Amino acid sequence: MSDESVNLKTLSERLGLSQTTVSRALNGFPEVSEQTRRRVIEAADRFNYRPSSSASSLATGKARTVGHVVPLAEHHMINPHFADFIAGAGETYSTHGYDMLIRVVPRADEERVYRELATQKRVDGVVVHGPLGRDPRIPLLQSLQLPFVVHGRSDYADNEYSWLDVNNRSAFRRATEFLIDLGHERIALINGLETMNFAKRRRKGYEAGLTSRGIEPEQRYIFSQDMVEPYGYEVTCRLMESAAPPTAVLVSSILPAMGVVRALAERGIRPGTDVSIIAFDDCLSFLHASDSERPKDVPYFTAIRSSIRLAGRRAAQMLLQQIEQPGATRSELWEADLVIGQTTGPKSQAASQ
Amino acid sequence: MSDESVNLKTLSERLGLSQTTVSRALNGFPEVSEQTRRRVIEAADRFNYRPSSSASSLATGKARTVGHVVPLAEHHMINPHFADFIAGAGETYSTHGYDMLIRVVPRADEERVYRELATQKRVDGVVVHGPLGRDPRIPLLQSLQLPFVVHGRSDYADNEYSWLDVNNRSAFRRATEFLIDLGHERIALINGLETMNFAKRRRKGYEAGLTSRGIEPEQRYIFSQDMVEPYGYEVTCRLMESAAPPTAVLVSSILPAMGVVRALAERGIRPGTDVSIIAFDDCLSFLHASDSERPKDVPYFTAIRSSIRLAGRRAAQMLLQQIEQPGATRSELWEADLVIGQTTGPKSQAASQ
DNA sequence: TAAGGTATCCAAAGCGCTTTGGAAACAGAA
DNA sequence: TTCTGTTTCCAAAGCGCTTTGGATACCTTA
Numbered sequence: 130m131s132d133e134s135v136n137l138k139t140l141s142e143r144l145g146l147s148q149t150t151v152s153r154a155l156n157g158f159p160e161v162s163e164q165t166r167r168r169v170i171e172a173a174d175r176f177n178y179r180p181s182s183s184a185s186s187l188a189t190g191k192a193r194t195v196g197h198v199v200p201l202a203e204h205h206m207i208n209p210h211f212a213d214f215i216a217g218a219g220e221t222y223s224t225h226g227y228d229m230l231i232r233v234v235p236r237a238d239e240e241r242v243y244r245e246l247a248t249q250k251r252v253d254g255v256v257v258h259g260p261l262g263r264d265p266r267i268p269l270l271q272s273l274q275l276p277f278v279v280h281g282r283s284d285y286a287d288n289e290y291s292w293l294d295v296n297n298r299s300a301f302r303r304a305t306e307f308l309i310d311l312g313h314e315r316i317a318l319i320n321g322l323e324t325m326n327f328a329k330r331r332r333k334g335y336e337a338g339l340t341s342r343g344i345e346p347e348q349r350y351i352f353s354q355d356m357v358e359p360y361g362y363e364v365t366c367r368l369m370e371s372a373a374p375p376t377a378v379l380v381s382s383i384l385p386a387m388g389v390v391r392a393l394a395e396r397g398i399r400p401g402t403d404v405s406i407i408a409f410d411d412c413l414s415f416l417h418a419s420d421s422e423r424p425k426d427v428p429y430f431t432a433i434r435s436s437i438r439l440a441g442r443r444a445a446q447m448l449l450q451q452i453e454q455p456g457a458t459r460s461e462l463w464e465a466d467l468v469i470g471q472t473t474g475p476k477s478q479a480a481s482q
Numbered sequence: 483m484s485d486e487s488v489n490l491k492t493l494s495e496r497l498g499l500s501q502t503t504v505s506r507a508l509n510g511f512p513e514v515s516e517q518t519r520r521r522v523i524e525a526a527d528r529f530n531y532r533p534s535s536s537a538s539s540l541a542t543g544k545a546r547t548v549g550h551v552v553p554l555a556e557h558h559m560i561n562p563h564f565a566d567f568i569a570g571a572g573e574t575y576s577t578h579g580y581d582m583l584i585r586v587v588p589r590a591d592e593e594r595v596y597r598e599l600a601t602q603k604r605v606d607g608v609v610v611h612g613p614l615g616r617d618p619r620i621p622l623l624q625s626l627q628l629p630f631v632v633h634g635r636s637d638y639a640d641n642e643y644s645w646l647d648v649n650n651r652s653a654f655r656r657a658t659e660f661l662i663d664l665g666h667e668r669i670a671l672i673n674g675l676e677t678m679n680f681a682k683r684r685r686k687g688y689e690a691g692l693t694s695r696g697i698e699p700e701q702r703y704i705f706s707q708d709m710v711e712p713y714g715y716e717v718t719c720r721l722m723e724s725a726a727p728p729t730a731v732l733v734s735s736i737l738p739a740m741g742v743v744r745a746l747a748e749r750g751i752r753p754g755t756d757v758s759i760i761a762f763d764d765c766l767s768f769l770h771a772s773d774s775e776r777p778k779d780v781p782y783f784t785a786i787r788s789s790i791r792l793a794g795r796r797a798a799q800m801l802l803q804q805i806e807q808p809g810a811t812r813s814e815l816w817e818a819d820l821v822i823g824q825t826t827g828p829k830s831q832a833a834s835q
Numbered sequence: 836t837a838a839g840g841t842a843t844c845c846a847a848a849g850c851g852c853t854t855t856g857g858a859a860a861c862a863g864a865a
Numbered sequence: 866t867t868c869t870g871t872t873t874c875c876a877a878a879g880c881g882c883t884t885t886g887g888a889t890a891c892c893t894t895a
Contacts (some may be wrong), residue, residue, distance in 0.1 A: 134601070136851055147875045152853065162873065179601045183540040184851035187880050192536065194583075201573065209768035212565035219586025220554065228604070230547075231582045233572025248487070248532045251581070358740075358769045362782075384768050387711075387740050391782070394747030415562035415737050416711045429715075429744070489881055500845045505883065515843065537881035540850050 135176045144172055155180075186250070194228040195448060196252035198243065200236045200259075208259065209384060210411050210437050214280065217441025218256065225449055227253075240269060247273040253452045256280060256444055260292075260326050276455060278448040280440060281327050291451060291458040293444045297327050298334035300433040300465040304379055304407045305338025307467060312476035313377040313405060317350040319364055319389065321381045328353060331381060331409075356381055361388025369396055376476050377405035383416055386430060390472075406430065406472040409465075411437035431473040435465040488529045497525055508533075539603070547581040548801060549605035551596065553589045553612075561612065562737060563764050563790050567633065570794025571609065578802055580606075593622060600626040606805045609633060609797055613645075613679050629808060631801040633793060634680050644804060644811045646797045650680050651687035653786040653818040657732055657760045658691025660820060665829035666730040666758060670703040672717055672742065674734045681706060684734060684762075709734055714741025722749055729829050730758035736769055739783060743825075759783065759825040762818075764790035784826040788818040 141151040146165070154161045154169035161169075172178075186192045197218070199211065215229070222229050230252055234242050243266065246252050254276035257266050264283040267290055279292040301318075308316050318335045321328040332353075336346045349371070354360045361380060365388065368374050380386040386408035393400055400406050410416075410432035440463070447459060494504040499518065507514045507522035514522075525531075539545045550571070552564065568582070575582050583605055587595050596619065599605050607629035610619050617636040620643055632645040654671075661669050671688045674681040685706075689699045702724070707713045714733060718741065721727050733739040739761035746753055753759050763769075763785035793816070800812060 137853095138851075148852080149854080149876080150874055153874095156853085160873065165873085177597070177601060179598055181540070181851055182602045182604050183536040183545065184880090185853075186536040187534070187540050187882085188851080188853040190880075199569075199572070201569070209562070209565060209766070212562060212568075215565075215584070216552075216554070216586055219552070219584060223585060223587050223591075229584045229586075231568070231572060231584055232576055233569055233582070234576050238576075244530070245532055248530060249535045251535050356768070387744075390747070391740075391743060394743070397750070413562070415709070490883095491881075501882080502846080502884080503844055506844090509883085513843065518843085534881055537850090538883075540852085541881080541883040543850075 135178045196230045196255040213438045214441035217438035218445035221445035247275045276451045295435045297330040301331045301334030302338040308377045309342045315375040317375040317378040319380045320353045358388040361385025362392045365389045365392035380408040400472040410434040428470040431470040433465045488531045549583045549608040566791045567794035570791035571798040574798035600628045629804045648788045650683040654684045654687030655691040661730045662695045668728040670728040670731040672733045673706045711741040714738025715745045718742045718745035733761040753825040754827045763787040781823040784823040786818045
């Protein structure tokens with residue numbers, strides 16, 4: 130079928146054409162007749178020709194690759210939400226002929242890695258994950274002139290950059306008010322680490338919800354940690370042993386929420402009946418039924434929902450757009466949906482005493 | 483500090499040396515004096531010089547990149563275990579100066595993508611995820627001469643290739659026998675999709691365990707689906723409503739196992755006391771406490787445990803080794819640990835009637 | 836002193852592609 | 866017929882690196 134390696138040179142020789150013409154025919158330039166173009170394309174896939182990516186990116190200066198630098202947390206936890214975001218972004222890249230480059234590095238090496246990616250021209254742009262309060266990566270990338278999109282936001286009032294975020298504040302405020310309207314007053318917040326910007330905004334929303342209904346936020350109901358299952362479990366155990374256990378909890382992710390459910394189950398406390406739970410649901414694929422065709426019945430968790438996979442898709446689109454026509458920074462703020470499931474209900478009589 | 487773009491040419495001009503010498507100094511060749519080498523290295527990082535990756539891979543023919551092709555299932559589920567595997571592999575790549583390239587593509591495009599990666603010389607090797615019974619990717623990659631390591635195994639008796647796998651059969655056999663020795667007889671298997679090779683081996687192990695103790699496997703206790711949380715929930719609901727509900731369940735992943743717990747909790751059935759559960763635990767980071775320093779107390783799930791993150795690390799090492807000295811295929815079969823937690827116990831009297 | 840080794844360095848030829856600046860061929864217009 | 870404009874193609878110069886095949890200087894040794 131095909132020989133060793135067909136490159137532009139051998140292909141053009143076989144066709145009796147110059148490399149220029151073949152290259153132009155394949156890349157859709159107008160200065161080649163339709164007839165030869167067809168001939169070239171036909172030969173190209175008969176000989177299974179694919180341009181060497183390193184050669185073309187050397188020649189063009191474009192890598193047709195975007196980078197994702199994922200910091201390795203101290204305890205080597207990798208954010209579980211990451212997989213779905215990556216899946217979404219990856220779909221977009223694939224359909225646009227881009228590749229995804231991932232570097233897993235310790236926090237301390239991040240800056241070096243971004244510098245490397247930029248000066249090596251390894252990637253045409255990057256997606257920034259998990260922005261901090263005033264994230265140093267943002268000015269860094271700006272100074273490196275590397276296009277980027279932030280998934281989330283950082284607190285730079287004066288600084289224009291592209292981001293895609295969920296309105297965490299309003300989502301948590303609405304959820305809190307929803308619980309209060311059900312009669313709940315002692316509402317716990319099981320939040321993520323507040324070094325993450327989104328966690329801070331979520332607490333703000335929660336507090337705004339409480340104070341809007343005349344309830345004073347209390348420190349003993351607020352928790353902040355890595356969003357893993359055992360965290361939800363342990364916090365709930367402690368809360369339920371405490372003097373005035375909450376009648377509702379607001380949880381920053383489905384993962385700790387499952388821990389909450391487990392802790393309650395051990396104590397015979399029924400979610401939705403005895404204690405209400407609202408979780409932030411990133412629509413992680415492994416927590417949802419895989420046959421998406423089936424008509425949805427009432428979901429288990431009452432949740433504030435926003436698909437992280439769609440976010441990945443959209444963030445990737447925004448980045449590609451920015452790469453292809455530089456300069457235009459654009460941002461999007463998504464509202465999350467409040468979806469009523471089985472884990473919320475009016476404050477129970479038992480708990481109210 | 484530094485000008486526009488420093489490349490080999492400008493750097494060597496500033497140093498008053500040839501490109502050859504500078505290149506050799508930086509790449510540790512012996513034919514350059516230690517003195518000039520130091521001078522070159524010092525200048526290189528003063529000017530923030532980094533060789534263009536496309537140029538060097540064009541010149542050397544090596545991409546210093548490994549590929550992971552992740553197939554997009556029909557229902558767009560991305561395997562949750564994937565994130566931790568990738569994290570492990572990514573660490574290894576980073577410390578060895580390799581990059582990780584990920585392509586998320588529909589199943590139907592996989593072959594084309596592998597061909598592309600190989601003929602473009604985009605990557606030096608690939609990791610194959612989730613091998614099927616007789617996975618066509620294996621002969622394909624062999625014919626493409628692209629180094630690869632399979633995470634898992636495929637059923638090619640005659641065919642030598644590198645793989646890294648957990649001994650799923652023995653793990654599930656041991657777990658089954660453990661349950662039988664606790665007095666259980668009606669043991670359900672909540673398995674993954676049997677198109678995946680590992681799921682088949684797990685069922686074999688389960689059946690071997692049963693028959694070794696004189697129990698006939700029964701179809702009604704065996705389930706096979708995508709390993710998501712709702713799957714465990716629904717199957718358990720059905721099982722518990724059935725005429726002869728199992729007194730123990732063996733679950734192929736922690737994710738459906740959480741669904742099992744949820745279904746039991748709803749019915750007031752206590753795991754470990756009324757019904758025993760053993761789950762296969764890939765040590766997913768988001769299900770474990772993030773402070774790994776803390777002395778472990780008894781884990782919640784009794785589990786057959788094997789860290790998928792370590793597997794990722796090891797698979798990456800094996801691949802890099804194979805890339806750097808081609809030809810040597812090597813394989814490893816890991817035994818999983820049976821870790822006793824709180825979800826197993828002797829068959830309860832209530833259930834035995 | 837000359838011959839032979841060795842330690843340093845360099846010019847130039849690729850790697851496989853894109854793209855600039857024509858050239859050739861052919862058409863229609865003067 | 867000659868001139869201008871189009872269409873279609875090409876030769877050659879990069880892109881930034883590695884690497885081959887010397888060259889040059891500096892020591893040894895006979």
